[in-house]
Amino acid sequence: MEQVASARTQGTSSSRRYRRLASKESVDDALFGRSVKSRDGDRSRQAGRDIVRGSSNQETEPPPTKKKNVPATIATVLPPHELSRIRGTTRILTDAEREAIAAKKEEDTEKLRIHARARKQHMMERAAEAATRAPKSDIEQIFDAENDAIRKRAAMLKDQAHDSVKLMKTLGARAAAFTIRDEQIKRKHAIEEVEAMQHEKLNVMMEIDRLQGLKRQEEVAEAKRLKRIRDREVLEDQIRERKLAKEAEQKAIEKEAEDMLQKIRDAQRDDERKEKEKFERATRSMEEIKRFNESAMARKAEQARLLALEEEKVVAYQRKKAEDARLREEDEARKRHEAELRCAKLRSTQEKAANEKAQLDELRAKRAVEARERAARDADVAREVKARKEAEELRISREAQAMHRQRSKVQEALQQKQEYESIIHQVDWQKKQFQDKEATDATKRASHRLALQKQIDDKQKLVKEKFVRVQLEGKALKQEYADELAKLERIRIEEVAELEEAGVNPSYLSEMKALDIAKARDR
Structure with missing residues (x-):
């Protein structure tokens, strides 16, 4: 290239x-x-x-x-x-050749980057050396002096902000606080002694006042007692007079009560005779109602038996309904009996007030009984119609459920077949994709392994260089740690000396003197 x-x-x-x-x-x-x-x-x-x-x-x-x-x-x-x-x-390049070319370019770029960093670091070091060797002007010396003063001030503030220094200042402040507290306790004891003497004098004066007050209360209580005795005698005289008046009034009331009791006995005998006649009439009415209920129950039992033979599938449901109807009828009969008794009692009460309304009340009661019986018969007919309707709806619902289950089974079988075919096709396609991917990945791994090995070797060299730098930095940190401990020890000695000069009790400074600087610093 x-x-x-x-x-x-x-x-x-x-x-x-x-x-x-x-x-x-x-x-x-x-x-x-x-x-x-x-x-x-x-x-x-x-x-x-x-x-x-x-x-x-x-x-x-x-x-x-x-x-x-x-x-x-x-x-x-x-x-x-x-x-x-x-x-x-x-x-036309293959994938392996393209990756090799890319790895080569990356390697060349990394080498150029490393070389550029090294050259930059070298130039910075040379610039720093040149700056230290160059002579400084007066203004630069003034600036350097100001910077040194600022650095010293910052170092002092940094030392004051250190946790160990803060801990030592806290211990010193606590020792000073304890010393101040001792002085305050002494002053408090002196003040408490003076207050105790004053309280003793006040207690004696208050005791004298209390005894005089008790004597005055006893005199007032004796005067009140004598007054209560005189008032009691007057009240006893008034009570005797009222008792005599009440006895005379009671005798008059007893005589009047005897007359009233005789009249009441006569009225009770008349009422008993009339009640006996009304009870006999009510008994005859109840017997007629009982015979009518028995015949109605017989008819209903026959209808229930015929309905059970015709509708065998809902026999359990009909029996339950018949039992409920029987219980309701007995309850209604009991309620009718109670109503008759109440009506009879009402008629007797009304006859006491007005005998001319007895026949009208009896007619109304009879019509009410007949109306309730008609309502009961209508309710029985409605229940029978409802039972037949529910049985028919139950049969239709069962047939519809059977058809729905059959259709659901057919649809489920078709759906399972389609899902099976789809799964088979998907598995074949995924298998082919996996094989192609494995072949491509194998080719890429084989071509990429060499480039990775080269990068690993280069990085190992960089790691070794970094390890050497870390070792040097570790030695510098250890020396800095030792210097910091010595500085904190010097500050501790100065703080103790200042507190002793200020008059703090030396026994309260023992914790500050025994403080482990290393542990406090690392905490």
Whole structure:
């Protein structure tokens, strides 16, 4: 590739050295094999040969050559780089060759990148060395001094912001706080003693006031007791007078009650006689209703038996319905009996108030009973119609379900067959695709393995160089760690000395003195 590039560069530079000849066709006739026996024609031919060979453009006497027969056909002269380009474009490359060319280009690009980084690093190092060797002006020295002061201030602030320094300051502040707290406790004890003496005096004065108050309360209580005794005597006299009045009133009420009881006994005997007559009438009505219910139940049982013989498929359903109907009828009969009793009781009550309405009430009760019986018969007929309708709907529903199950089985069998054929076709297509892919991948892996191995070797070299740099950086970090520990120890000593000078109790500084700087720093 470099040869092709150099040939292209030489051909381009050689072609730029010459101007185009001003012939009629505005092209160099020597490139097309035209035979012109003149000096200009010889120079053109020589220039074309120089372009092809990449020679200089100085005019030299052409060596004497023998005359050759000029071919009658037209010939074309191409530079080498054009010939290479034409050959490269007309060649069909395989995938492996394309990948090899791409890997080669990537490798060349990586080498150029590494070389450029190394050259950039070298130039930066040389620029730094030149900057350190160059003499500094007064302004630069002033700026350097200011920068040194700023750096020292920043270093001091950084040390103050360190966690270990903050911990030591916290311990110092706590020791100072403990010392201040001790002084405050002493002052508090003195103040509490003074307050205790004052409280004792106040307690004695309050006790004297309390005893005097108790004495005054006892005097007031005695006066109230004597007043209550006088009031009680007056109340006892009033109670005796009222008791005598109530006894006289009670005797009058008892006499009046005896008269009322005699009248009530007479009224009760009349009521008992009338109730006995009404009960006999109600008993006869209940017997008639019971006979009617028994005949109705017999008819319904016969109808249920006939319906069970005709509709054998729903016999369980009909039995359940008949049982429910029987229970409802008994419940209705019980309710009718209770209603009759209530009606009889109501009639008796009404007869007590107005005997002329007894016949009308009895007629209304009878019509109500007949209306309830008609409603019961209509309900029985409606239930029988509903039972037949439900049986017919049940039969139609079962037939429809059987037809639906049969159609579903046929459709499911067809669908399973189609799915099976589709799965077989899909499996064959996937198998073919997998085989083609495996063959293509094998070819790519074989061609790509060499390029990967080359990249791995280069990366291993870079890893080794990086390992050496990391080792050097590790040594520098260890030294920096040791310097930092020494600086923190010096700060700890200075802080302890300042606190002792400030008057802090030395017993509270023991934790700060025993602090492990390394553990506090790594925490």
